[in-house]
Amino acid sequence: MSVGTATKPLLRALAGEIVVPPPWWLMRQAGRYLPEYRAVRGRVRSFVELCLNPALASELTLQPVRRFGMDAAILFSDILLLPYALGQALDFREGEGPVLDPVSDRHGVARLASTPALPRLEAVLETVRQVRAALGARTALIGFAGAPWTVATYMVEGGGSRDFRRVKGWAYRDPRGFGELIDLLTEATTEFLAAQIAAGAEVVQLFDSWAGVLPDREFARWVIEPTARIVSEIKRRHPDCPVIGFPRGAGVLYERYVNETCVAAVSLDTTLPADFACRKLGSHVALQGNLDPVLLLTGGDSLARAVGQLCHSFAGMRWVFNLGHGVLPETPPENVAALGRLLNSSLSA
């Protein structure tokens, strides 16, 4: 066993150890709240170009770790790079978010299925190699992908959505046809994650940001089933690489998600009560989360109090400190520095 792996606090917690103070990293720890991100962002025209430039993407991956000393770096990329690599037109517009050329039927799926995605993602894998080579002995590298359901919502809606009527409508009307899209994404996601691990990612996270909008039957079919297939194949190929699942908004269905997908750890959204997580999930998997990102934006005593409460609630559990969702762009960087100090202080001991 390599000494580096054994001493990384994040990997120890994900392998089942209770680590004090808890290892920490933040979803969306790279991004617009950092002036050094905005400086790099200003050098290229498009966000996709940024993700496909290994020198710049490596720099952005390392920026928050350098500034705040998190226990993990998360690859700088985006969940929508996969549909892009499958041939779907993608643009990120200022103030509008992602815009995709919508896929709405089996013909659209067949067109995408004829494009092998991995060759177009080679630049992302090169970023993984460069970051891994640059990281210190205590910092783990997290790779990631969107889970099939969440990626499908953007592909079918053509961007973000309020009520998901197109993607749900297709899934209800024509589950076989929609299932072909989910199957395509399940396979492509597995290959992409396995390639990230081969390139040097030590942990992978599956972001299912819109898992919470499905009724339980559909949750089982479009969230649990594909996730279970991805996890089982990653375990077969890379048995030492933990998979963290993030079924945001799943509520009581978190329990089924954990039991049926066999993830090594689960990321808790902001609304999931800590006592539910500890009682129902904590004996099966490591827990991650779940500070409200608005508290990190707010800072001060309310942040300190909430961090103290979380440390108390998760004491004695396999736990990784994180937010319940991504860092908000307006967050003062000083609050993230303060969070790092709080976690290393007596509050968590």
Ligand code: CP3
């Ligand atoms: O966490 C990190 O620091 C690593 C990089 C990362 C990004 N996106 C960079 C990004 C990760 C892990 C993601 C995941 C992601 N992307 C998710 C899942 C997590 C979540 O937030 O629910 C989703 C749904 C997306 C899709 C996406 N990408 C949207 C909806 C948007 C626009 C809205 C927004 O938050 O900016 C993006 C753009 C994006 N992805 C930016 C960054 C840094 C901002 C681009 C810019 O304007 O500079």
